[in-house]
Amino acid sequence: MNQPVDVSKSLPDANGLFGSFGGRFVAETLMPLILELQDEYTIAKNDPEFQRQLAYFQGDYVGRPSPLYFAERLTEYFGGASIYLKREELNHTGAHKINNCIGQVLLAKQMGKKRIIAETGAGMHGVATATVAARFGLPCVIYMGATDIERQQPNVFRMKLLGAEVIPVTSGTGTLKDAMNEALRDWVTNVDDTFYIIGTVAGPHPYPAMVRDFQAVIGHETRAQMLEKKGRLPDSLVACIGGGSNAMGMFHPFLDDLDVKMIGVEAGGKGVKSGLHAASLNGGTPGVLHGNRTYLLQNEDGQIIDAHSISAGLDYPGIGPEHAWLHEQGRVEYVSATDDEALEAFQVCCRQEGIIPALETAHALAEVAKRAPGLPREHLMVVNLSGRGDKDMMSVAHHLGEKFGVKQL
Amino acid sequence: MTHTSRLEHCFAALKQQNRPALVSYLTAGDPDAETSRRLLHGLPKAGVDIIELGMPFSDPMADGPAIQKAALRALNNGQTQAKTLEMVRRFREEDSTTPIVLMGYYNPIYCYGVERFLTDAAKAGVDGLIVVDLPPEHDEELCQPAAQHNIDFIRLATPTTDAKRLPKVLANASGFIYYVSVAGVTGGSAPTPERLEGAVAGLREHTELPIAVGFGIRTAEQAATIGRFSDAVVVGSALVDCIENANTPDEAVERVHGLVSELAESVRACREVNEPQVC
Ligand SMILES: Cc1ncc(COP(=O)(O)O)c(C=O)c1O
Numbered sequence: 001m002n003q004p005v006d007v008s009k010s011l012p013d014a015n016g017l018f019g020s021f022g023g024r025f026v027a028e029t030l031m032p033l034i035l036e037l038q039d040e041y042t043i044a045k046n047d048p049e050f051q052r053q054l055a056y057f058q059g060d061y062v063g064r065p066s067p068l069y070f071a072e073r074l075t076e077y078f079g080g081a082s083i084y085l086k087r088e089e090l091n092h093t094g095a096h097k098i099n100n101c102i103g104q105v106l107l108a109k110q111m112g113k114k115r116i117i118a119e120t121g122a123g124m125h126g127v128a129t130a131t132v133a134a135r136f137g138l139p140c141v142i143y144m145g146a147t148d149i150e151r152q153q154p155n156v157f158r159m160k161l162l163g164a165e166v167i168p169v170t171s172g173t174g175t176l177k178d179a180m181n182e183a184l185r186d187w188v189t190n191v192d193d194t195f196y197i198i199g200t201v202a203g204p205h206p207y208p209a210m211v212r213d214f215q216a217v218i219g220h221e222t223r224a225q226m227l228e229k230k231g232r233l234p235d236s237l238v239a240c241i242g243g244g245s246n247a248m249g250m251f252h253p254f255l256d257d258l259d260v261k262m263i264g265v266e267a268g269g270k271g272v273k274s275g276l277h278a279a280s281l282n283g284g285t286p287g288v289l290h291g292n293r294t295y296l297l298q299n300e301d302g303q304i305i306d307a308h309s310i311s312a313g314l315d316y317p318g319i320g321p322e323h324a325w326l327h328e329q330g331r332v333e334y335v336s337a338t339d340d341e342a343l344e345a346f347q348v349c350c351r352q353e354g355i356i357p358a359l360e361t362a363h364a365l366a367e368v369a370k371r372a373p374g375l376p377r378e379h380l381m382v383v384n385l386s387g388r389g390d391k392d393m394m395s396v397a398h399h400l401g402e403k404f405g406v407k408q409l
Numbered sequence: 410m411t412h413t414s415r416l417e418h419c420f421a422a423l424k425q426q427n428r429p430a431l432v433s434y435l436t437a438g439d440p441d442a443e444t445s446r447r448l449l450h451g452l453p454k455a456g457v458d459i460i461e462l463g464m465p466f467s468d469p470m471a472d473g474p475a476i477q478k479a480a481l482r483a484l485n486n487g488q489t490q491a492k493t494l495e496m497v498r499r500f501r502e503e504d505s506t507t508p509i510v511l512m513g514y515y516n517p518i519y520c521y522g523v524e525r526f527l528t529d530a531a532k533a534g535v536d537g538l539i540v541v542d543l544p545p546e547h548d549e550e551l552c553q554p555a556a557q558h559n560i561d562f563i564r565l566a567t568p569t570t571d572a573k574r575l576p577k578v579l580a581n582a583s584g585f586i587y588y589v590s591v592a593g594v595t596g597g598s599a600p601t602p603e604r605l606e607g608a609v610a611g612l613r614e615h616t617e618l619p620i621a622v623g624f625g626i627r628t629a630e631q632a633a634t635i636g637r638f639s640d641a642v643v644v645g646s647a648l649v650d651c652i653e654n655a656n657t658p659d660e661a662v663e664r665v666h667g668l669v670s671e672l673a674e675s676v677r678a679c680r681e682v683n684e685p686q687v688c
Contacts, residue, residue: 015546025515025542027471029567029592032574171477172468181470188471189593191569288516288542289468301489302520303467 011322016205016292019328021321024204026291029188038206040111045213050106057102058217061135062092064099066218068225068382073352074368081375083368084234085355085385086222088246095358095387096218096246097128101197103214105132108195115190116140118197119183121148121176121242122313122360123155124387125199130164140164143182146174148312155391173306176242176316180290200243201320204291208320215249222382223253230380236261238371239384240364241334242278242313244320246386251332261333264323265367267309268336278307279336280319281327294321310339310395311359313387337366343399345369346389358387359395415508415536416561416584419458420619420640429636431456431676432621433669434512434645435652436463436479437496438488444658445483448665449500453507455666456673459641461539464493464513471541473596475646478653490521494533501534510537510563510584515551523551527558537561537584545577552581561585566612568592575615585619585641586612590626596646599625606638629675636679644672 016022024034044050058064067090071083088096108116116133117140120126126142133140142159146168149156159166172178180203187196201208201215219237226234237254239247241264254260269277277283280295287296289304297305297317307317326332337345345365349357357365364383372381389396397406423430433452438445452460465480465488472480497509511530518526518540530538538560543551545564552562561584569592570578579586588609590600600622609620622635623643632642648665655661 024544024546026544027541027567028544028565028578029471029569029589031544031546032569032571035574171474177468181468184470185473185594189597191592285520288514288519290470291542296516298516298520300520302517303484304516 012205012209016209018322018325021294021324022205022208022292024291025288025293026204027188029191030204033191034204034206036111040107041206041210044107044110050110053106054103057106058099062098062102063090064217065221065225066090068222068229071353074349077348077352078369078372080377081372081379081381082377083372084226084380084382085353086218086250086382088218088384088386089355089357089361089388093124093128093131094390095124095128096215096249096384097125097199098131099217099249100199100211100214100245101125101128101132103210104195104197105136105138108138108197109136111195113195114138114193116195116197117143117183117186118199119143119176119179120199121145121179121315122311122358123148123152123159123391124313124358126164126166127155127158127162129197129199130159130162133164134162141186142166143169143179143186145176145179146170148175148179151395152312152391153394175306176312177304177307177318184290200245201248201322202243202290202292202294202318208292208322211245212248212252212322215245216252218246218249218384219251219253222250226380226382233257233260234380234382235259236263236379236381237384238263238265238364238367238381240265240314240360240386241319241323242316242360243318244323246384248320248322250382250384255331262331263367263371264332264334265363266334266336267307267311267314267363268338268341269308269310271338272336276308277336278309278314278316280317281323281334282336284317286324289318292321294318294324295327310342310399311363313358313360314363335367337363341366341369343396346396347400355385356389357385358389359392361386412559414559414561414584415506416459418506419508420585423458423640427680429639429676429679430458430621430641431632431669431673432459432461432623432641432643433457433648434461434463434643435648435665436465436476436483437493438465438483438486439479439649440482440652440658440661441486442488442492444661446496446499447662449496450503451662451666452669453504455669457507457669460507460509461512461643461645462493462497462509464490464511464517466514466517469514471594473594473646475596475649475653479649490517490526494529494535497535498533508536509534510539511535512539513541515540515542518551523554527555527560531558531560535560537563539563539565539587541565545580548581556581556583563587565589568608579616582616582618585621586616587643588612588620588622588639590622590624593624595624597625599627599631602634605635609639629671632672633675633679636676642676
C-alpha cells in the first residue's frame with residue numbers, strides 16, 4: 001500500500017481557504033480569539049500528550065473504534081453492492097458528534113476556558129457537548145432553535161439532565177442557522193472565558209479543519225477495518241450532509257485514493273425543484289455566512305433562505321467550505337434525497353437490520369437504495385451510520401404513526 | 410488621491426468648532442421605504458453630522474435584538490441593496506455635504522458583485538463602508554477595491570484588539586476608526602467611560618484618523634461624556650427602538666428626529682465646560 005498523501009497538511013492554506021472557500025469572515029472582536037484558537041490547535045495537533053488523552057477518551061469514554069459491520073440483509077434486500085455500515089450510532093451519546101466534542105473540550109481545557117457554548121439542530125451535537133461539559137466539569141449553554149426544540153424533545157431533556165442550560169432561539173426561523181447566530185452573539189459578548197464548540201465542519205478557520213481532523217477518526221478506522229476484512233479499500237463511501245462533519249470525517253482519509261468514489265447526500269426536503277430543501281450544493285450559490293465562504297441557500301440579494309428538511313440535523317442553509325471545494329473539484333459527488341425517500345429508507349433499515357437510524361442518516365441510506373441495486377456484489381460500499389434514531393421517534397410517529405396505529409408519542 | 414472627502418471636510422469643520430460628530434445609525438428601509446426616506450432626509454436638520462445607513466441582512470450576527478428586528482422589518486417590506494443605493498442617490502440630490510457610510514455584512518455586497526456595488530455606491534454618493542464581517546485578513550475582498558473608488562473603509566477596533574494586532578487593523582483603514590466600546594453585540598450594555606477614555610487615548614498614539622465610539626450609547630448624557638474625548642459618538646439601537654415603539658410612521662419620524670435633536674444639543678455643548686471663557 002502506498003501511504004496516502006496527507007491532504008490535511010496542504011489544505012486549508014494559512015488563511016483557512018480551500019480554493020476560494022472558507023476563510024475568517026468574522027467581526028473584529030472575534031478575530032484575536034480565532035487566531036489564538038488556531039495557535040492552540042496547532043500546538044495540540046503536534047503534542048503527544050494531547051493526542052494520548054484524545055485517544056484515551058475516544059477509546060474508554062466514547063467506545064471507539066466503532067465497528068464496520070457487513071449489513072448482510074440490507075445487501076440482499078437491495079440485491080447489488082455489498083453494504084457495510086460504519087456504526088457511529090454506537091458511540092456514547094448515539095452519534096458521530098462526540099468525536100469532535102471530546103477533541104474540542106480537551107482544547108478548551110488546555111486553553112483554560114471556563115464555559116462552553118454550542119449550537120444544535122437535531123440536538124445530537126447539543127447532547128454530545130453537554131456530555132463532555134459534564135465530564136470535564138464546565139458550565140454549558142446550548143442554543144437551539146425554538147422549532148427544533150419542538151421536534152427534538154427527547155434531546156432537550158437529555159441536555160437538561162446533563163446539566164446544560166438550553167436557550168430557545170426564536171429569531172429568524174428558530175432553526176440551526178439562527179442557533180448558530182445566537183451562539184456567535186454569545187461568544188462575541190463573553191470573549192474572555194468562553195469556548196465555542198462548533199458542531200460541524202463550518203464556521204471561521206480553524207473550525208472546518210479542526211472538526212474535520214477530530215472526525216477523521218471515522219475514515220481512518222474504516223480504512224484499516226476494510227483492509228483487514230477484505231484486504232482492499234472500499235469502492236464507494238456514502239454519507240449524509242448537514243454541515244458535513246460525518247461525511248468529511250469519513251471522506252478525508254480517502255481523498256487521495258482516487259479509486260474510492262465518494263457520495264455526499266444533502267437533504268432534498270420536498271424536492272430540490274420545490275425550493276423547500278436544504279441542499280446547498282445542489283440548489284444554492286456561493287456566499288458568505290457564519291465566518292466562511294461556501295455554498296448557501298440565498299436569494300439574488302444575498303439574503304439567506306430558510307432550509308427545509310424532515311431532519312433537524314440537516315436543516316441548515318449552508319455546508320462546510322471544504323465540501324464546496326470538493327464539489328467544484330469534482331472529487332466528491334453530491335446528490336440529494338427527499339423527506340419521503342429518507343422516511344422509506346429509515347423503515348427499510350429498521351426492518352432489515354434491526355437498526356433504527358437517525359433521520360439524518362436515513363438520507364444516506366436513501367442514496368444506497370438508489371445506487372446499490374445496480375452494482376455488483378464485489379462492489380464494497382460503506383455507509384456512515386452517523387447516528388441512531390431514538391431522538392426522532394416523535395417526528396417519525398408524526399409522519400408514519402397512523403401506519404403503526406400510533407397517533408402521538 | 411488628493412481630493413478631500415466629505416468625511417475629511419466634516420471632521421475638519423468639527424475640529425474648528427471643538428465638538429464631536431454625532432453619528433446616527435438607521436437601517437435602510439426600516440420600517441418601510443417611504444418612512445425610511447423621511448427619516449433619512451430629516452437627519453441633518455435634526456443635528457446629525459454623519460449618517461450610517463444599515464444594509465439589512467437576514468443573519469446579522471453582530472447585532473442585538475433591536476437591529477435584528479429592524480433588518481427583518483426592512484426585508485419584509487422589500488428592501489434590497491439596489492433600493493438602499495437608490496435612497497442614497499436621492500438623498501444626495503438634496504444634500505451634497507453630509508457624509509453617508511453604509512454599514513452591514515459582506516454577503517449582500519458579495520452577491521450584488523463587489524465591482525458593481527462599488528461603482529454604484531460611488532455614483533450614488535456613498536462615502537464609506539463598515540462591513541462587520543470583513544477583518545483585515547480579507548482586505549483584498551472589498552477594502553482595497555473600495556479605495557480604488559475613493560470609498561473609505563472604516564475599520565472597527567474593539568476591546569479585544571491588542572497591541573500586537575492593532576497595526577494590522579489600522580493598516581488599510583481610512584475615513585475614521587470606529588472603536589467598539591464593549592465586547593458584544595449592538596444594543597448591549599453601556600460602556601464604562603473611564604476605560605473608554607484610556608482606550609481612545611491608546612488608539613490615538615497609533616493613528617491620525619478621527620476616532621468614533623459606538624455600541625451601547627443611548628442617551629444624551631452618555632453621548633456628552635464620551636464626546637469629550639472622542640471625535641464622534643455613534644447612536645444606533647436607541648434610534649431604532651424609537652421606530653419599534655412608534656404606533657404610526659409619523660410618530661416614528663417624530664421620535665427619531667426628537668431623540669437626534671437631544672443628542673445633537675448635548676454633543677454641541679459637551680466640551681464647553683472645559684473651554685476658557687472668551688468674552
Ligand atoms: C446523526 C446525525 N447525522 C448527521 C448530522 C449532520 O451533521 P454533519 O453533516 O455535520 O455530520 C447530524 C446533525 O445533527 C446528526 O445528528
